[in-house]
Amino acid sequence: MGTETESFRTVPAEVRPYLAELVRRTRAVCGPRLTGVVAVGSLALGDYRHGRSDVDVTVLLAGPPPAETLRELAEALDHRRLPCPAAGLELVVYAADFARVPSGEAGYLLDLNTGARLPGRAALDPAGGPSFWYVIDRSVAHQDGIALYGPPAPEVIADPRPADLYAAIRASVREHDDGQGHLADNRVLNGCRSVVYCRTGRWFAKRDAAGQVAAAEEEFRPLIGAAVRSFERPRVGALSLPGPQVREFLGWVRARVDERAAAVGA
Template sequence: MDAQTEPFRAVPAEVRPYLAELVGRTHAVCGPRLAGVVAVGSLALGDYRHGRSDVDVTVLVEGPPPAAVLRELAAALDHRRLPCPAAGLELVVYPAEFARVPSGEAGYLLDLNTGAQLPGRTAFDPAGAPSFWYVIDRSVAHQSGIALYGPPAPEVIAAPGPAELYPAIRASVREHDDGEGHLADNRVLNGCRSVAYCRTGRWSAKRDAARQVAAAEEEFRPLVEAAVRSFERPRAAALPLPGPQVRSFLAWVRARVDESAAAVGA
């Protein structure tokens, strides 16, 4: 395997050709402005499930580039022109200088969601948008991101500090507590991941975090194990979970996050 394909060994075989083409198209559009392409999310944490997981990618550009370049990139990576073999592509473009500094802001230049199982989204202005997803993704990227192009992820993406990260985790739990637009299993497993982070200071794959919580919290073990069984099925075949138990679990998660935030002064 040559130097150009070596980075892709770290991602599942099912998405390697797609990611190689994505990097090639991104470089063709951005040219010398391109500072990095990093696989994040389940790819970075080693828990990608083909047919269930999204492909999450962070792109870093110097500049920032003209708006026309960002529109061209969104068009080049649209599922209709570059079919995504995963459930969908969630791609975020940041100014390289923004990503190098810890921040609690969304800060993106382009937020693109596209794919067979994702509602389409192409946004160029983060004003007024919730920032928590982006803050958490950058924290995961700094810890475990896979550099598909450019320097190692920790060199180009700063880790948000506790003052930025814990409010983002709280907001994530509130979002999943509301439940709108989220599968029940994902609500539970994201809660497990938040608790595991609070206890260890590291991001875990959802199923690893679920095992930690199930082993330590007998009260919630049946719910968490049911969420894992559901997560191992395709999205369209996800299992229903009892709403009151999910809400009770997420209330417990919120309390654990608040305790951890208070302990670090966040």
């Protein structure tokens, strides 16, 4: 395994061979520029659901590298060349110097989405796009990221400043409130996760966060329970949730997030 880390063994067995090959190909393309590969998202939070979850990975490069290197990496990891066993791969490449400093910017060098259930994307320029996904992912990575290659995640990925992070959480809630392109269960569970972060200052797995909110908020307990049951099914088998109740819940989430964001000056 070369300099891949012992923590590599903590990722689910269903995706471990795939991630090992992803690291190998990334090293082959990027060479000595590669300083870190970190599993984030559901892998980091211990809530990976095979057949439902994406594989989320952050790559850190000394650089920035030539654009040709980034394009070559995107080609090497494309689902057609390296089939992803999960719903898809969401991989983000940052300059190592950027990732070490708190930021509210997207700041990526490459944003790659590929997989059987993801629309393909290989973007090299973050200008004009939303930044909140990346800010939240870096916060999760700083807290619980699994180093697949290189130093521990907290040493190489900074936690965003509170004002930047809560601005990102607010933007995430607005995105899920709109609902376009998101499964209803994921909208509800991301709302739970946002509320629990506001209350605790820590990121929890979606189902853990759902349990905490359902225990405290009886009014929303049936909806949250239905969202969890849906989340435990494959994406193609996701359950339909009542739209008015989802919107009411997300309005409540938004109010809780706005209260916390105002308290930290976001």
